[in-house]
Amino acid sequence: MAVSAVWKYDDRREDSEKSPIVQFSNGNLRNSQLVDFALYKNVDTNNPRKKHQRILVANTKRLCYSGSNFGPRASKCNTLCKYLVGVLNKETGKMEIHDAETFIMHPVFKGEKDSQDSSESPAKTYKEKVDSLIEAFGTNKQKRSLNARRLNQVGAETLHHAVTEAAGDLIEKKGIEALEDEIAKADNQEASSYIPPCYENAEKLKDVYSLDEIISPAEYEVLEIPSQIFRDIKSEDILKMIEEDRSPLSVIEGLKNLPTDTEVRDEKARILWYLNQLIRMAGQTIIKHTFFVSCPHLIKSTLRKNFTQLSYNTGRMIEIAKAMRLAIVKKSVALSGGILEDHRYGILQLPLVKYEKSGGKRKRKSMA
Template sequence: MAAEVLSSARWSYCGEPEESQRAVLVQFSNGKLLNPGNMRFTLYKSSDSTNPRKRGQRILAAETERLSYVGNNFGTGALKCNSLCRHFVGILNKTSGEMEVYDAELFNMQPLFADEPIESDSSLENQTKTFREKMDSCIEAFGTTKQKRALNSRRMNSVGSESLNRAVTKAAEEIIGTKGMTALLSDAAQDDAQDESLYLPPCHDDAATPKDVYKFDDLLSPAEYEALEAPSEAFRNVTSEEILKMIEENSHCSFVIEALKSLPADKERRDRQARCLWFLDTLVKFRAQKVIKRKSALGPGVPHIINTKLLKHFTCLTYNNGSLRNLISDSMKAKITAYVLLLALHISNFETDLTMLQRDLKLSEKRIIEIAKAMRLRVSKRKVEVAAGREEEHRIGVLRLPLPAPQNAEHQAKRRRIT
């Protein structure tokens, strides 16, 4: 009769159980119980119902006449099988032949001796340790020689860093006490001005003429100027048809094309203008890049000495993925912009169209004006005729003596990041 009932039994999964319907399975770490009927079990639940990680934490306590046992479903003593698989308990109703299946949790019960408190001072201390401190303790106890050596080295560096921080703090307090905050702020403003000057061409305040304020030799050395003769030949002998082709193909920046339309007839001046325009056009193209992956980044037509100048003076050497590369940072872009402005001033008799250069360099009007004022230029507005007889209002930068006074520290702080 029992066999007939079992053969016709039906499974009925009760779905996600309520807390009262979750079954508990236990195993004892130190053997089997001789008399399980005398066990008294108590299940403790976490009182933190808001934290999803703590909400399901359970502690199961069991007592016999001789020993007490405890098990939990969290922490180091929890069984990993609870997270890797699911356990079920089935209750068979022999009359109806239906088996109700409930979810279950497995607890590993370990003996708890009377003279051993449930939560010792060491366990409390362990709970307050960070993950790094716990890992360090494991390395001290079970780590290899290499791991222990690395741990000692890191701790020594940490001690050295703390000592250095204390020394720096003490030195800073002594300096502030000696010089005072006002003097330190003044020194910081001067340092900002010096940092900014690293990205601007050398300025000679005591010059008698505009061309001596920013000397041409600071832009191009005699050897570099000589090397520009061959590549600038196309500009020197340019025709009207070639200029129209440049406009159609957009092969050169607008400032260069406009200057080529009005090259001087004098042979020496024409040659100088052509060389300056070719180098200005090269700087604009060079600035448009971000990373220079090869030494001849602008093609075979650029002389070696010019390539070297561009990489040395207008890029930062960085290390990436096992190789060195030249990066054009924001500060280097500021430097290139300043040198382009200076070339334009020498080309156009120290009065240049900032709006046209701004568009060629893809800058905002505010940024080009900031750089121009940092170079001690006077900035004004002027109507400029463009195509089809239409006029536009352009910003004009003029280098004129006497030079405007340098801006104060508040203005310098605002233009520390020039791009």
């Protein structure tokens, strides 16, 4: 016969002794025995706004977590509701009901300041947190990519320092004309600062540019949902896209040749969706808010930050292709009605193409 249980509300505990209900923001807790919890109370019991403030801290072997019932990181649960938690005594068949409050536990990283006092931008703080999570929980591939990016950053800073010192010595020796030459070189380098590192000694095409340095691991993860429409696309959907002229020809050609292997197809679909957003955005004179309706917030922030701050003259895309050491080829494409239209494509091939830098020393006008 089933044993009946009796509910008993524990009204002996004060409001300050509510039982905490914990939720981790970055995953689920597998074994609570491996976590040490500590609850801290505000000592200012006379202030009605502070006497109920609590901070819950959890320590594990790999990370530390903290949560609070106040501030921007507090749980968004309805304050008008009363939350209860029941503890069943299997021997007596009685369940004690206690008042409870929820805590959202966030990982705490070394050197991190409180979000209310920090003057850093949200994007930079988020990037540092993602890097720390990759260090703790990332795959070997993600960790190698993170180390490579940090080494490239150190190398770039060293190079910048060396260039600055060399420019100072050159200006001191040769005067204002040397300064003009250095400014012209700096303008050329500024255009390439938005291009990912190029490994020109690579033996395979796939190693010339690293995917992780073009699309970060965090961005790659959030592309899973919006790219599903490309991953599951059918031939009739591609024909409809061509008729409605909704996507660039390079994206449509890529969709026609999607591989059948599930993992490779998923990666290609995410890249094509990202490329489709880039090319569509390049064709916009003014980027409106509605353009990013179906775009994840992280991708939208990256596109707006990296690709909407510079304006180019005619031939924008060709100059970028040259800076990336791509070979420029012409190809006639058949449009509706049998009309042929010439297009130029940038193709990555080995050995990489070398282009002469445009713009030399300005010639002085002679006076008659």
